[in-house]
Amino acid sequence: xxxxxxxxxxxxxxxxxxxxxxxxxxxxxxxxxxxxxxxxxxxxxxxxxxxxxxxxxxxxxxxxxxxxxxxxxxxxxxxxxxxxxxxxxxxxxxxxxxxxxxxxxxxxxxxxxxxxxxxxxxxxxxxxxxxxxxxxxxxxxxxxxxxxxxxxxxxxxxxxxxxxxxxxxxxxxxxxxxxxxxxxxxxxxxxxxxxxxxxxxxxxxxxxxxxxxxxxxxxxxxxxxxxxxxxxxxxxxxxxxxxxxxxxxxxxxxxxxxxxxxxxxxxxxxxxxxxxxxxxxxxxxxxxxxxxxxxxxxxxxxxxxxxxxxxxxxxxxxxxxxxxxxxxxxxxxxxxxxxxxxxxxxxxxxxxxxxxxxxxxxxxxxxxxxxxxxxxxxxxx
Amino acid sequence: xxxxxxxxxxxxxxxxxxxxxxxxxxxxxxxxxxxxxxxxxxxxxxxxxxxxxxxxxxxxxxxxxxxxxxxxxxxxxxxxxxxxxxxxxxxxxxxxxxxxxxxxxxxxxxxxxxxxxxxxxxxxxxxxxxxxxxxxxxxxxxxxxxxxxxxxxxxxxxxxxxxxxxxxxxxxxxxxxxxxxxxxxxxxxxxxxxxx
Numbered sequence: 302x303x304x305x306x307x308x309x310x311x312x313x314x315x316x317x318x319x320x321x322x323x324x325x326x327x328x329x330x331x332x333x334x335x336x337x338x339x340x341x342x343x344x345x346x347x348x349x350x351x352x353x354x355x356x357x358x359x360x361x362x363x364x365x366x367x368x369x370x371x372x373x374x375x376x377x378x379x380x381x382x383x384x385x386x387x388x389x390x391x392x393x394x395x396x397x398x399x400x401x402x403x404x405x406x407x408x409x410x411x412x413x414x415x416x417x418x419x420x421x422x423x424x425x426x427x428x429x430x431x432x433x434x435x436x437x438x439x440x441x442x443x444x445x446x447x448x449x450x451x452x453x454x455x456x457x458x459x460x461x462x463x464x465x466x467x468x469x470x471x472x473x474x475x476x477x478x479x480x481x482x483x484x485x486x487x488x489x490x491x492x493x494x495x496x497x498x499x500x501x502x503x504x505x506x507x508x509x510x511x512x513x514x515x516x517x518x519x520x521x522x523x524x525x526x527x528x529x530x531x532x533x534x535x536x537x538x539x540x541x542x543x544x545x546x547x548x549x550x551x552x553x554x555x556x557x558x559x560x561x562x563x564x565x566x567x568x569x570x571x572x573x574x575x576x577x578x579x580x581x582x583x584x585x586x587x588x589x590x591x592x593x594x595x596x597x598x599x600x601x602x603x604x605x606x607x608x609x610x611x612x613x614x615x616x617x618x619x620x621x622x623x624x625x626x627x628x629x630x631x632x633x634x635x636x637x638x639x640x641x642x643x644x645x646x647x648x649x650x651x652x653x654x655x656x657x658x659x660x661x662x663x664x665x666x667x668x669x670x671x672x673x674x675x676x677x678x679x680x681x682x
Numbered sequence: 683x684x685x686x687x688x689x690x691x692x693x694x695x696x697x698x699x700x701x702x703x704x705x706x707x708x709x710x711x712x713x714x715x716x717x718x719x720x721x722x723x724x725x726x727x728x729x730x731x732x733x734x735x736x737x738x739x740x741x742x743x744x745x746x747x748x749x750x751x752x753x754x755x756x757x758x759x760x761x762x763x764x765x766x767x768x769x770x771x772x773x774x775x776x777x778x779x780x781x782x783x784x785x786x787x788x789x790x791x792x793x794x795x796x797x798x799x800x801x802x803x804x805x806x807x808x809x810x811x812x813x814x815x816x817x818x819x820x821x822x823x824x825x826x827x828x829x830x831x832x833x834x835x836x837x838x839x840x841x842x843x844x845x846x847x848x849x850x851x852x853x854x855x856x857x858x859x860x861x862x863x864x865x866x867x868x869x870x871x872x873x874x875x876x877x878x
Contacts (some may be wrong), residue, residue: 619740638747640759642727645703650747651736666731675741 313388313564314346314395317371317381322448328406328441331596333430337420341445342411343367343403344614346387347395355682356399356451358442359383360466363534363590366410367400377611385665393671397682398455406441407433407589413520415585416517426585428514433589435462435597436470437530440468456480456681457616460662461629462590468637471614472599479615480680483674485626487633488607488640489598494628497537498591501530505584514565514585520645527584528550528575535574540625542656609638618648619676621669623661649676689854690769690795690872691717697793697850697874702764705729705788707751707781708771712739715767718745731754735808755784767793770870773828779844786846786877795872798853800833800865818869819822834865849874851868 319342349356356461359369361382370387375381381402384399389395393400393534404412407430415430446454456466464486471481490498504611505511509527510518515554548567563569603609605632618641641648653669655661691714698786702722706715710730712735717722730736739746752775757870766789768781773796775781785792796805797818804814808826813823821828832840834853852862853868860868 331687454859528811578778634834635749635757641756642747643759643762646764647742648727648747649739652748653734668737671737675737677740679743 303652307366307567307617309589314371314381315343316374317344317369317594318373319344319370321411322445324441324444326444327373328437328444330431330437331434332432334488336406336413338432339441340407340411340417340505341406341413341441343398343401343445344381345402345449346370346372346400347398349399349451350682352682353450353452354455355397355456356446356449357393358446358454358457358470359387359393359400359402359665360404360438360442360457360463361402362459362461362463363594364531364578364586365463366414367402367404368410372390383663385663386670392670392677393458394674394677398677401449401451401571403442403445403468405433405438405592407586409583409586412563415514415589416583424518425515425516428585430585432592432596433648434467435593438466438593439469442470443477451475453479454494455682456482456677458482458484459486460484461486461659462594465594468611469599470599471616471618472611475613476616478616480619480676481614481636482619482621482676485623485629485634485659486620486637487629488600488636490595491633495595497533498595501533502588502591504529505588506531506670508584511584516584522579522590523584527582527587528572528579530587530637531582531633532571532575535571537628538659540656541656542625543656543658546656550644553627556651557562562665607636608643611637611646618646619673620648620650621653621662621672622651623655623657623659623669625656626659626661628659636640685742688714689857689872690790692788693852693872694718694765694767694769694793695722696814698724698765701725703762704765704767705758705763706767706769707785708768709739709744710735710742712746714767714769715739715744716742733793740812744856751775754780755788758788760787761790763789765789765791765793769793769795770797772796773831774775778830782800782844782846782875783839786875791849792875793873794837794875796837796869797828798865798868798871799831800835801855801869803869805866814831832848834868834871837871842876843874845878847876847878849876 322341323572325338346661365382368381370381370384404410407414415426419426459467464483467481467483470478505526505589506522510521511523551566600607600610620634620638622631651672658662701877704724704726706728709730715726729749731750736748764784808815852865853873
């Protein structure tokens with residue numbers, strides 16, 4: 302293929318394959334429950350250097366997984382969820398870094414989770430799968446780092462719930478993370494955030510096909526509940542401005558039909574999003590992920606003093622928020638920044654102008670990506 | 683910006699001791715902080731609102747907080763910095779008095795530099811019937827960001843009326859230190875101020 306030399310060649314990571322790591326040692330969870338053994342599926346992009354100092358962990362958010370970048374050979378529409386930022390010449394430059402994506406414990410993309418068989422019964426765990434917290438994830442991810450021979454991550458990076466994991470890494474394992482990139486996150490959820498999560502959970506739990514979380518053995522899935530949960534969640538990921546711009550009050554047909562069928566484009570869009578998601582995601586994992594969000598509060602054990610909670614961190618921080626994100630607004634990111642400043646810890650903070658609401662962290666905004674690129678250049682390997 | 687040659691930068695650098703903590707308000711591309719960190723061993727953070735400057739500062743390895751100074755420094759702890767610097771920005775602030783008080787709350791000491799409106803060339807321009815346009819005030823009346831210009835005498839009064847001590851003042855014209863008739867001969871003033 303001819304390459305125009307005048308253009309900067311920015312290549313994706315191409316075809317990728319997931320890998321699986323099995324862990325035999327039991328994992329004691331924050332809740333007190335114990336997972337006797339577990340699998341984590343993960344993907345890697347780029348090469349681990351000789352000193353194993355160039356590894357970046359990308360943590361996923363509520364509905365994400367280990368497939369961060371690249372495509373699966375022969376599978377259409379299989380692009381990773383953050384493909385635009387990972388690759389040769391991209392901000393997470395695979396010429397320089399070894400990038401690792403992992404599906405968290407409790408997930409539904411291959412790592413041990415509610416849809417995996419419970420060794421005690423041979424049937425899917427379902428509702429018996431223990432509630433997993435963000436700090437449980439960090440310990441499971443650390444086991445994967447051990448397996449890969451990575452003593453310390455050059456950086457742990459994530460948006461939303463992924464950003465919370467980056468923050469938790471810095472607090473829990475301060476010697477194993479050199480930079481934390483905390484994007485579109487918050488130090489804890491507000492009552493409003495929890496309220497949205499609970500409505501989503503109620504939609505799932507009250508679906509007649511939920512069967513107390515043991516729907517697998519009934520051969521059904523709580524699609525209606527999961528669809529509603531996703532539709533609700535999706536609204537909170539977008540901004541009012543963006544919805545107005547993209548959909549406004551545009552109708553699918555001319556004039557009002559004075560019934561309850563789909564009329565407005567936004568209704569059509571949200572239902573399609575809900576259907577698509579419900580078709581591929583596990584309802585129990587959705588419950589578990591929202592609960593992990595609700596429980597996340599590193600200052601909980603420090604009488605609410607976030608600075609005290611973050612004091613053990615040795616990492617340098619980049620905190621990023623987006624102007625139209627109302628789910629985790631810039632003010633929530635600033636709470637993290639001010640706590641770090643109070644501790645005289647190293648932090649940079651950027652507030653990116655973007656119309657895409659909470660979802661902005663996944664978009665290819667020039668300022669945002671230039672900032673990520675510039676920050677990662679200061680990472681010493 | 684003719685950066686390293688900026689007279690106020692050299693003065694500010696001479697006032698910062700190794701290991702001291704500096705907060706640079708409106709830090710631009712981070713050049714002053716880089717100077718303070720590399721030449722004086724300071725530990726610094728910048729505050730900057732402009733996207734391009736934030737990016738430039740991050741590229742220089744500077745810790746920068748993207749924030750609007752007009753909203754004050756809420757979130758910053760009292761007395762958490764040795765020096766809070768406002769370099770040639772005071773005259774462009776809308777909330778002038780508030781930012782000076784905020785600097786003195788967050789910093790043990792504030793460093794403020796501004797173009798002196800009382801500079802003789804500016805006075806000549808006014809006598810000639812025109813708004814001053816100079817190296818330090820390179821804007822026309824209709825496009826200037828400078829909404830609160832003052833003279834050295836004005837700033838002295840401002841401090842005296844608010845129980846603010848002037849620890850030191852250096853005045854320059856075209857990079858040269860001015861030793862007499864500051865308000866007439868100086869185009870740039872650099873102040874070190876503290877709470878009384």
